[in-house]
Amino acid sequence: MPERHADVLVVGGGAIGLAAAREVARRGRSVCVLERFALGHERGGSAGWERQWRIQYSQERWARLALETLPLWRQLEAEAERPLVHARGSLWFGQVGVATSEGELALAAAVLDALEVPYDWLTALEIERRFGFAALPRDHEGFHQADGGVIDVRATLEALAALGVRSGVRVVEHLAVHALEPDGAGVTVRTARGDSRAESVIVACGAFTDALLAPLGCGLGLRVFRMASAHFARRRPDVDLPTWYAFLESAETGANESLYGFGHDPWTGNDLVRVAPDAELPVEPGAEADTALSLRAAEQLDRTARWVRAHLPHLTPRPTHPGTCLAALPADPEREFYLGTLAGRIPHGERIVVQAAGWAFKFVPAFGRTCADLATGIDAPPDRLSTPW
Ligand SMILES: Cc1cc2nc3c(=O)[nH]c(=O)nc-3n(C[C@H](O)[C@H](O)[C@H](O)COP(=O)(O)OP(=O)(O)OC[C@H]3O[C@@H](n4cnc5c(N)ncnc54)[C@H](O)[C@@H]3O)c2cc1C
The missing domain is CATH 3.30.9.10 (D-Amino Acid Oxidase, subunit A, domain 2)
Structure with missing residues (x-):
């Protein structure tokens, strides 16, 4: 059995992965982010300078979530000591x-x-x-x-990485995860530089998610x-x-x-x-x-x-x-995002948390928190992947 490297391994160092890792560290658990490129690279979903921040949605639940997420952004800004969401309208x-x-x-x-x-x-x-x-x-x-406006993407990524490292997050760049194998005691994470073990894994691979999940037989069909x-x-x-x-x-x-x-x-x-x-x-x-x-x-x-x-x-x-x-x-137009565990989809799926797809930047602090909750409370995780969350 390979050595256990952290309580939680996060696959992907984009906005979601960095936010999730920081939240895991804040819960006093050891956490390591594995990123196939370098942090801040331009080949993923968190590339570029800005994202739209808005409260309006056609479905009330997402507008409510935007309102709930704003205080989390303000908290992040206070900790980072820089503005991240600018209310330009x-x-x-x-x-x-x-x-x-x-x-x-x-x-x-x-x-x-x-x-x-x-x-x-x-x-x-x-x-x-x-x-x-x-x-x-x-x-x-x-x-x-x-109250709508613009999110400073680079500042957010820098803040999440810096605050995460300060809370104990380890980041390994230029290391792709090839496979995940959950079992009753944890998850084996296979990489080009050997295998790691963790109690649970957060998959925050954005558009690359299906490549990692398909071999498990539970691709999302993004x-x-x-x-x-x-x-x-x-x-x-x-x-x-x-x-x-x-x-x-x-x-x-x-x-x-x-x-x-x-x-x-x-x-x-x-x-x-x-x-x-x-x-x-x-x-x-x-x-x-x-x-x-x-x-x-x-x-x-x-x-x-x-x-x-x-x-x-x-x-x-x-x-x-x-x-x-x-x-x-999501291929399903009724769905805005995926966020939940693989419980019920594959054996020991409760050990793998997934966030993928959607216009998710505005929800980064909230989704990071939920990923960490699910990854650190794996005894009774709510399964939000299979419900229209
Ligand atoms: C053009 C555009 C406009 C958008 N506009 C908005 C907007 O206005 N408002 C909004 O809220 N959202 C918007 N979004 C969505 C938002 O940008 C994304 O939801 C968010 O950036 C995704 O972050 P992420 O961390 O999930 O994914 P990414 O930033 O893609 O991060 C995933 C990371 O995982 C790494 N990775 C993948 N596979 C592996 C592996 N096997 N091993 C190790 N590492 C791996 C990748 O290299 C990458 O760094 C927009 C997206 C795009 C593309």
Whole structure:
């Protein structure tokens, strides 16, 4: 039997893995993160500079979770002594009734009403006047929610890693986990540099999760894809944007043509803002970490630049710094995330906790805590994987 290296091993050093490891250490248990690349690499789901922070969801439970997560972010910020979630406002607008993986305008507004979260409902004209958009179709409408905003991704990763190490988290970089073998006493973790043992394992591999779980016969069947984005220079530094999402559908084909974007992030050290199509680019299995820009990505960015030219006159409509980022969503459109143990799916599955898929960055402190709870209380873990959590 291989040597036991930690009470809990965390596979994956992205935002979720780092948050989970830190929470395990705070519970007084030894914990080690195994990361196949280097921390802060750009080939996973936590790449880039920013993520949208928003309270609005089409389902009330996720809006509630966002409200519950905000104090955890504030606590993390206090411990890190730096801001991580910036309240710049969140603007959702476009065609009412168009549903995307983000949600739908009217449903999300109804949830805000139910939770008594304030927002302003705006016409196309008001959106133009308030935020500097131009020539929006007159049937566009939407809302601005002032508590939404932007998460500083790099600062979050740095804070989680630094605070984790301070709490006793060990991190091993450039070490891929090849297989997990749970048994009655723990889990054997197979890597290229030998085997390790732990009482339990947290799988925080993002879009790479199925590669690790499939040999156990319990792959999640994630929809893995890449998303393209580009940056645009500000012509007028005095005009800034909230984070925004435009629900757009092609009149001819009915295809989803939604876009999203950000305001200026001072922490990037440049005067660019990001605008991106909410569109999926195919990924060949095994080529998930390949970040090359495909022809289809270039076409999507051309369409994005045309939209910027037409509707964001205070930006230079020439895209710069094009790139793609790896994403994963549950294949089941009714599901937003996976978070739970493999109990009931494989023998001794209660020893393996999984968080994967979804727009999860905003929930990082909450999901990290739940992963740690499940991994350290393995006698009676609630199984949230098999329920519509
Ligand atoms: C373009 C884009 C936009 C997004 N926008 C938002 C948003 O606005 N709001 C929001 O809340 N969320 C958003 N998300 C989602 C959010 O970014 C992700 O949910 C989150 O970053 C995932 O973090 P993670 O730690 O689960 O995965 P990752 O960051 O991918 O980390 C997984 C880690 O596991 C490592 N790994 C994988 N397999 C192994 C192995 N076998 N052995 C060792 N290490 C392994 C990988 O190298 C990687 O570092 C967006 C995602 C994308 C791609």
